[in-house]
Amino acid sequence: MDQAKIFNAFMIHKGLKTTNQRKAILNSFLHSRSHCSTEDLYLKLRKKHPKIGYATVHRTLKLLVECGIAIEQNFGDGHARFEPLRADSHHDHLVCQQCGLIIEFEEPQIEELQNQVAAAYQFTIRNHRHELYGLCFRCARK
Amino acid sequence: MDQAKIFNAFMIHKGLKTTNQRKAILNSFLHSRSHCSTEDLYLKLRKKHPKIGYATVHRTLKLLVECGIAIEQNFGDGHARFEPLRADSHHDHLVCQQCGLIIEFEEPQIEELQNQVAAAYQFTIRNHRHELYGLCFRCARK
DNA sequence: AAAGAAATTGAAAATCGATTTCAAAGAATA
DNA sequence: TATTCTTTGAAATCGATTTTCAATTTCTTT
Ligand SMILES: [Mn+2]
Ligand SMILES: [Mn+2]
Ligand SMILES: [Zn+2]
Ligand SMILES: [Zn+2]
Numbered sequence A, B: 001m002d003q004a005k006i007f008n009a010f011m012i013h014k015g016l017k018t019t020n021q022r023k024a025i026l027n028s029f030l031h032s033r034s035h036c037s038t039e040d041l042y043l044k045l046r047k048k049h050p051k052i053g054y055a056t057v058h059r060t061l062k063l064l065v066e067c068g069i070a071i072e073q074n075f076g077d078g079h080a081r082f083e084p085l086r087a088d089s090h091h092d093h094l095v096c097q098q099c100g101l102i103i104e105f106e107e108p109q110i111e112e113l114q115n116q117v118a119a120a121y122q123f124t125i126r127n128h129r130h131e132l133y134g135l136c137f138r139c140a141r142k
Numbered sequence C: 001a002a003a004g005a006a007a008t009t010g011a012a013a014a015t016c017g018a019t020t021t022c023a024a025a026g027a028a029t030a
Numbered sequence D: 001t002a003t004t005c006t007t008t009g010a011a012a013t014c015g016a017t018t019t020t021c022a023a024t025t026t027c028t029t030t
Helices: A001-015 A020-032 A038-046 A054-066 A106-122 A137-141 B003-014 B021-031 B038-048 B056-068 B109-119 B137-141
Strands: A068-075 A080-084 A092-096 A101-105 A124-135 B069-074 B080-084 B092-096 B102-107 B124-135
Touching: A001 A020, A001 B069, A020 A038, A038 A054, A038 B056, A054 A068, A054 A080, A068 A106, A080 B003, A106 A124, A106 B109, A106 B124, A124 B109, A137 B102, B003 B021, B003 B056, B021 B038, B021 B056, B038 B056, B038 B080, B038 B092, B056 B069, B056 B080, B109 B124, B124 B137
Parallel strands: A092 A124, B092 B124
Antiparallel strands: A068 A080, A092 A101, A124 B124, B069 B080, B092 B102
């Protein structure tokens, strides 16, 4: 089931309407570079849909998070960022504090150790953040 | 060298004054339960120092971070939190989304794998966040 | 098709923690 | 003392996020 279908099903379930604006936002979000902020997406959308409002972009992104198509990230620059969420995979992030580059990484051993830590404290993990901040290769050279 | 000494040395180095307010704030911070917000500390201080202002608490906490006595954390509730930083140890956090309980954990194997991940991307780590969100034992039972 | 009911929209306003401003007060220096 | 500089706290500002609200659109019922 692709994401448009998931979104439709979710909207019907919630008694909401899959409007043209919402379709355009979902589409633009899915074709966006990852980790875009609300404003990134709003500005990108304006080019093709000048009448779309910031509030609608914001509200739709919240809906995408609610139905599991998107995940909200926060890398400490004061702007919430969103990225498409794939049910079958997970990654964490390296964030360059100089140029803003975001690198994604997967490390199953860390995930496993994480589960062991939680188990030791009888803690139920619902989600987690693991972010390494510093300098990417390019920026470290300078 | 204890923290008051570190603070003094830092203040002299920066040409700033170790005022009574700043001393009171440092003292209250060090004796506070960990992970307190600016407002937590401000309200606690008011009891003994009713004339102290929120702005001064905020500014002093920033100074403590700058001189390495405190570290600023953010657990996603919209309030910056501060905790005393010990140079020789490091921990990460489990955060209960129900009752707000914060558990600290240390896992050297994770730290090591983290370094390996960074090395693989030729990434220089300056700092990192690793937080597991979910339910503590108590809250999971209910 | 027309009317009524309900949801959506976007501009503007409100929110809220963090940060800054500024005039008064307090120190240090000459 | 006069001068210069820092600090203070109340209030104002900031900026991203969220909400409000009147107008519009969509859906449902006659
Ligand atoms: Mn990512
Ligand atoms: Mn801690
Ligand atoms: Zn970089
Ligand atoms: Zn709990």
